Amino acid sequence: MTIPRGARGAAPRHDDRRRSFPQVASREAPDGRFAATWWGNAWVEALEDTALDPARLARGRAYAGRGHVDAITVTPGRVVAYVHGSRPRPYRTEIRMRTLGDDGWERFLDEATARPDHIAALLDKDVPHALEAVTGLLPAPGDLVPDCSCPDDGYPCKHAAALCYQAARLLDEDPFVLFLMRGRGEQELLAELTRRNAALSAAETTAAAPPMPTVPARAVFDAAERAGLPLPPPLPPPDRPGRPAVFPPDPDAPDPLALDLLASEAAARAHVFLTTGHDPVAALTPWQDAVRLAAAHPGSGLTASTRALYRDLAYALDRTPTDLARAVAAWRQGGAAGLAVLEEPWDPPAGPFDRARPALLAADFPAFRPWRNRLSTESLQLRLGRDGLWYGYESDAGREDWWPRGAPDHDPVGALTDLLGR
Template sequence: MTPASRATGASRVFPPLPQHPDPQAPFVTSWWGNAWIGALEGTSLDAGRLARGRAYAREGHVDTITVAPGRIVAYVHGSRPRPYRAEIRMRTLAPEDWDGFLDAVATEPAHIAALLDKVMPHALVDAAKRSGVQLLPGPGDLVPSCTCPDHGRPCKHAAALTYQTARLLDADPFVLLLLRGGDEQALLDELAQRNAHQAAREQSASAEQNATGGVSLPGTLARDILATAYRPPLPAPLPPPPHPGEPPLLPSLPGAPDPASLEFLATDTASRAHAHLTTGADPFPAADPWHDAVRLAASHPGLTGRRTFSRQFTELARAVDHTPADLARAAAAWRQGGEEGLSVLESPWDPPAGPFDRARGALIAADLPRMTIRGNHLTDAKGTWQLRFGHDGRWYPYQSEPGRDDWWPEGEADADPVGALSTAIGP
């Protein structure tokens, strides 16, 4: 069995790398890291996008990076509040390619020692190439994609991810081998087996040469080494991690659900499971499908929308029998005030006398637009701004294009109506 087949589904998750602010300092120091960057820069036809991607990488805009066979994925923060999901794909090696690579490594002990020291010598790459195995990517071997609207190949977000990946390769060439389809431990196990077979062959040949001289070679039976009568007790359960784990990377298969949609659902499941472990309670125990969809749309970085909607956003809205615009409006209300913000959007009510009645006078005194009353809504004469009073005693600002009666949550809720409207309107 090859390392590629044994490592199916393996992945490694790397936390965000620190900033690399000095533009004069080299981005990477190893020759193989620079070869990776060369494959990126040799493909792109837009030096401007590369420069912006390099700046994003230096400034730490790339979030957690997940490396799996054939793909690298990370969220990259751009100019908008929500990050984009960037991905780099690369062909994995076939089983016969792995055989050629392992043969090239096993025949030279210095290659194994170099890999264990996190170094990829030129001689190893050259030996693999002579066996027909191309380890490092060439121009066109890196296939970028991103959820941003820029159709450049690569866009600045995918370029930033590629530059940050070069830093990972710089520190550990096994990242490249994983991307090619080989798990580090599986590779080392396979090399150990091949070395053992090689040593056994050499030992057998030596024994045959010494047989006529009566020389016996020392040895230990495998059953004596592996046998043990002692089984230690199982360790105590580990404490819950400080943060929820990352979802696994899922392949794109014909007829299967979209992997990006499954990833954000897995992210939410991990968050709820982590809450169970740390608090003993589900943070959203009574959420119906609509409320759950609104919460997901409001909180997950892979979903966004107001006038244009991603495919995942549209599918989420359709699954709960609403339009994407309905879900986008409800998600904005959730971001504004959670469950109460959604209630303010969906459920008008008649507040009692008191703070609600005093709000109009406070707005006039602050030289803000005069408002008319309807239920718990205060609306200006132009139909542009609106304040909605919630059951929690806070004011929720809304905005519409004049005369359209198309109200969207705009700004933060505030216990003071003057503060809520002033913040929404701005200077």
């Protein structure tokens, strides 16, 4: 018997207080500023207000824009990366800042859980101004301490300035990076926010509605049976699935965020079955269900919690996280039919497939090579699904590394046009 990879040995434990990010793509905010969010620009301002040499800042900004900053690693109080300069060997560069103490985090958590819109904003990767005003999360001038292995003694040197500018782009993408810089990991914070929010909701419910007297159900049924009374009709199903239980963090227990996801999925599945009598998940294989779960999770594999989910689901089914990420893209493109298009080449009958190539040529698209249900160029591909839809794929030229892109369409020209964004 083949033992799944996840059963042969424990998957590596996720370190919630250490995150690494690949090179950040260059971009400009619509208003010409370097960052796109108010907190990202506040980070930049803390750097620029401290700098002693505007010329070094300008060169650092240019370095950031030209992709001179390699992968960035963030841990509490420290941001580290290798930055390429004029010499062949890159310089090790870091930015240090103080972490928040326990009192600061208590103020942050109290303020965040006091208002439901604050929690909703954080889950949407937004930082309310009120949280910053209470806790001082963002650095003030002088809070950022640069250090670099280069010989330049500028404060900061252009390499440290480039790293600081790129860090602002990380904060744009995910404000939980800022929280990590200040000392708390994403899963740690979310678990504590969930616990406090549940405790607050329970206290409000208890205060608003005193407990009602209860009667054992068996006693009611026995009395009704003795009296010859019919049982009352069942209660109507609720309008929406119930909220899952709260799972406090425990180092020896499963990941609370994963448990919360599974509990939410179970509640939604039970609600559909209760209201329709149909279980939409029952026919799925374990692999299809894992892809469905990952596709339903917010994000695209970028946050720490999503990366951990992808890793654990993939290892449990003897797949790689890349396999799962590609399958999730196919599921989001077309559900179970999209996943089948990704994984199952087939021989379509003559008709729509044979008419597709002349239609593409007539629309001024390049010539496509046919193979089974696929039409390919060096970097573009269309796949005909068994549902009669055309699904778009892309790959780097010269590589067989196809990824689902765009929306499926009954017309191959329409599917390719959507893929290219025309």
